[in-house]
Amino acid sequence: MNCCDNIFCNSLHYASPAHGGWGVLKAGQLIPESYHLFISPAACGRHGSLAAQMEGRRGSVSYLHLKEEAIVSGDYEQEVLDASDLLIEMRTKRGLRPKVFSLFVSCIDDLLGTDLDAICDELGGKYPDIQFISCHMNPTTTDTGLPPPVNIQNKLYSVLKKAPEKDAGVNIIGVLERLHPDMEIYNLLREMGVQELRHISDYKSYDAYQSMAKSRLNIVVAPPGKYAAQNMQKNLNIPFIMALTAFRPENISKTYKQIAEALGAQCPELAPYENAAASALRETAAELRGIKIIVDGEAINRPFEFARALIEAGFTVHSIYEQKLIPADKEDFNWLRENRPEIPIYQPQHPKMTTAEKTNEECVAVGYSAGYLSGARHVVDLGGQNGLFGYRGVIKLMEMIKKAASEEADMKKMLQDTVLVI
Amino acid sequence: MKNLWITLPAYAPDYSGICSAFFDLGGISVVHDASGCTGNYTGYDEPRWFGTKSKVFCSGLREIDAVMGNDEKLLANIISAGEDIRPAVYSVIGSPVPMVIGSDMKGIARELEARTGVPSFGFDTNGLHLYDEGISEALCALIRRFTAKPEKRISEGINILGTNPLDFANNGNDLMLAQSLEEKGYKIVGKMMMGASIEQIKALASAEINLVVSVSGLAAAKLMEARFGIPYVAGNIVGNSGEVFGMLEQTRADGRSRVITDKAEDGILIIGEQVFANSLRRAIKNACPGAGVTVALMAGCQKTLQGAGDVALTDEDSVRRLLSRGKFQTLIADPLFGELPEAEKLKLIPLPHAALSSKLYWDSAPHFIGCDGEKIISAAIESAK
Incomplete structure (x- = not known):
C-alpha cells in the first residue's frame, strides 16, 4: 500500500515522535567562536532553545522575542542592534568575544522583508573584528531551491576567507558530523596525496577553521552541501566533486575513482575494500534470512540506492519510508519500481501513517521514523548525521543491522536519548 | 534588556x-x-x-x-x-x-x-x-458550540476545568485529582481537557459546580457562570491539603464563586501556574502561618486570581530584576530558573513546569496530591525557618 497513487503526493503533514533532525540553529553553532541571536516571535525559538539546552549548546544563543507591535510596524531594527550590543559586551566581559555573530530569523521575516544585510553592515561597521551573517529558519522555503538545510550549510562556509594559496587538504561538505574515523576514506585519500581531510566539526577556533579555505577540493557527500560547494568554488576558488554516500559497492568504487580523478591522483587498489563490503552485505543477508529490512529516508540520504544495494545482496526489503524523492536517488527509484514494484513506499509524514497498521513481520527498521511508524521489533539506532561513508560505512551499517536484529528495540527510550528538532 | x-x-x-x-x-x-x-x-x-x-x-x-x-x-x-x-x-x-x-x-x-x-x-x-490562552480559547469555543442547558442538574456533579499536560505533566496528576473528588462523593461530569470528550462537553452544564484547577480553565468557568449560573472554585489540591473541599462545600451551599489567593509577602517566591501557585502558597501558609510567600507568573496572570503584590512577569529580564531585589530567600520554580545568575544565592525548590522546560524535566514533575506535594510544602517551610 502506498500513501497515494502517485507515491509522493501533497498532503497535510504528520510529525511522528521520530521525525526531525538537527535543526538550523545547531548547524549554525558549528561555526567556531560564533554567537547567535534568534529574532522571531517567541514560539519560533522554543524547540531550538530547548534542544540547545538538552545538548549543552544554549550558552551561545539568545532570543529576541518580537511582539505584535514590532511585527506590525516592522520596526525592530533598533531592538536588534541594542540586543547585539548587549550580547557582544556580555560575551567580551567573559572573555568570549565572538568572531562570528549570526542574526537568525524565522519564516515571517521572508514576508516582512527586514533588511538584515543592512543591519549586519551597521554592526560590522561598529565591530570590525566580528563577522556578522544572517541565517534563516524558514521552512516555508522547503520546496524552493534554497530550503533551510541548504541555506544554513552555505552560511557555515560563507565566513571562510579566500586563502592566498591552496594546500594538500581536502574538505568534506554536506554532512554536519565528521565521518567515522574508521572509514577507509582517510587512508585512501592519504594514498591519493591528501594530507588532511577537513570537516567543520574539527575546529574549536575561528582562526583554525580558516584552514578549510586552503583546501584544494570539496568532497560533497550529501546533497544539502552542493549549493555551499558551488559558492565556495566561486568565492574561495575551491573546486568540488559530488561524492554522495552510497551503499552499492560498485557505486562506492565509482565515487573513489571520481575523487582520484578530481585530485589528479592515481586511484588506489579498491578491490579488497569492495570485496569486503560486498561480503558484509551478502553475509548479513544470509544471517538475517527471514528478517526483512525497512529503509528510512531520514536516516539514509538515498534510501532507494540503499534498498537496491540490499536487494542485490539478497536481503528482503519490507518497505521504504521516504517523504520526497530527491533527484540524486531517482535512478535507483526507477530501478526499484521496475524490478521490485511490490515493495511499498510510504511517505512518513502522510496523515495515513496515523491509521496504518503496524507490521507483524520480523523486521529491522534502519532509522527512527521507519522504526516508529512500522512498529518493527528491531530498530537500528541511526539518525541522519551518522558518519557512514564508503565500504566501511556499508560494513558498519551491516554490523548495526545485525546488532539491532539481535535485540528488541525500546523505541521510546531511543527517541528520548536523541534530540530531534523539526 | x-x-x-x-x-x-x-x-x-x-x-x-x-x-x-x-x-x-x-x-x-x-x-x-x-x-x-x-x-x-x-x-x-x-x-x-x-x-x-x-x-x-x-x-x-x-x-x-x-x-x-x-x-x-x-x-x-x-x-x-x-x-x-x-x-x-x-x-x-x-x-x-x-x-x-x-x-x-x-x-x-x-x-x-x-x-x-x-x-x-x-x-x-x-x-x-501563550499556551494557557490557547487552551482557554479552545475550551470556551467548545462550550459555546456544544454545551446545552440541562434538563436537570446532577447532585454533586462537578466539572474539572483546566487540566492540561503543560501544567499537570503526564504523570497521573489529572487522574489523582479526579479520584480525590470522587472519593469525596463528587460525580465528575466533565474532565476539561485531559480525558475530555464531545459528550462530556455537551453535558457540562448539568454540573452543580466547577473546579478551576489552572488558569486555562478560568474563562470557561466564568462563561458557564454567566450562561448557566454554575459557580466555581479556583484552587488545587496540594499535598494533603483539604482546603479545596471545604471551599467547594461552601460554594455549593451559597452559590458564590471562590478563589484561593493571598497577598504577597517577602520570603518565598513561587514562579509557576497561577492556580497551583496560589494553592501551594495557601498550603505553606496553613502549615506555617508566618511564612511570607509571593506568587509570580510568567504565563497566564489573571486579575481574579492575583493576590495583592503578586507579580506578572513579562520576560526573562523582568524575572532577573525580581530575583535581584533581595526580598526572597527561597525560589520554588522550574529548575531552569536556577540557571539564572540572579537565582544563585536563593534556595531552589524544583517544581518542573512542562510549559517552560518541556521534556527536560517533565518526567520528574511531582504529583501534586500526596507525598510529592507535601515534600514541596515541607521544604518551603524548612527554608522559611
Missing part, C-alpha cells in the same frame, strides 16, 4: 494550547504552518505524543501559498485527510505566518464545516501568546 531571553526558553505558545485542548476529542487539528510550529507542539509541548492516536497535522504552508493566499490547498488537504480519519471535529490553528498574511482561520473553519458537515473551529493563534 526587554524581550531578550538569554538563558530561559520561551513558554509553550498559544497554538500548542489549542492542540493540547483538542487532543482527546477524536478530531483533526491542523496547525497552519510550514513545519516548525507543529514541531514545537509534537516534539516539545505534548508529553502524550509518543504512541498517541490523536490527529494533529501541519498544513505544510509554503512561501508561494502564503504569497498567493492559497487557502484552497489547505482546505483540500484537510478534507482529504478527513475522508480516511472521519473526525468528530476539525480545528484549524493559526501560527505566525498566517498572522502576517492575514489568514482568516475562523473563515476557513466555516468553509470547512460547510463542505464537510463536521463541526469546525478556527483559531487566530499566532505564536505571540
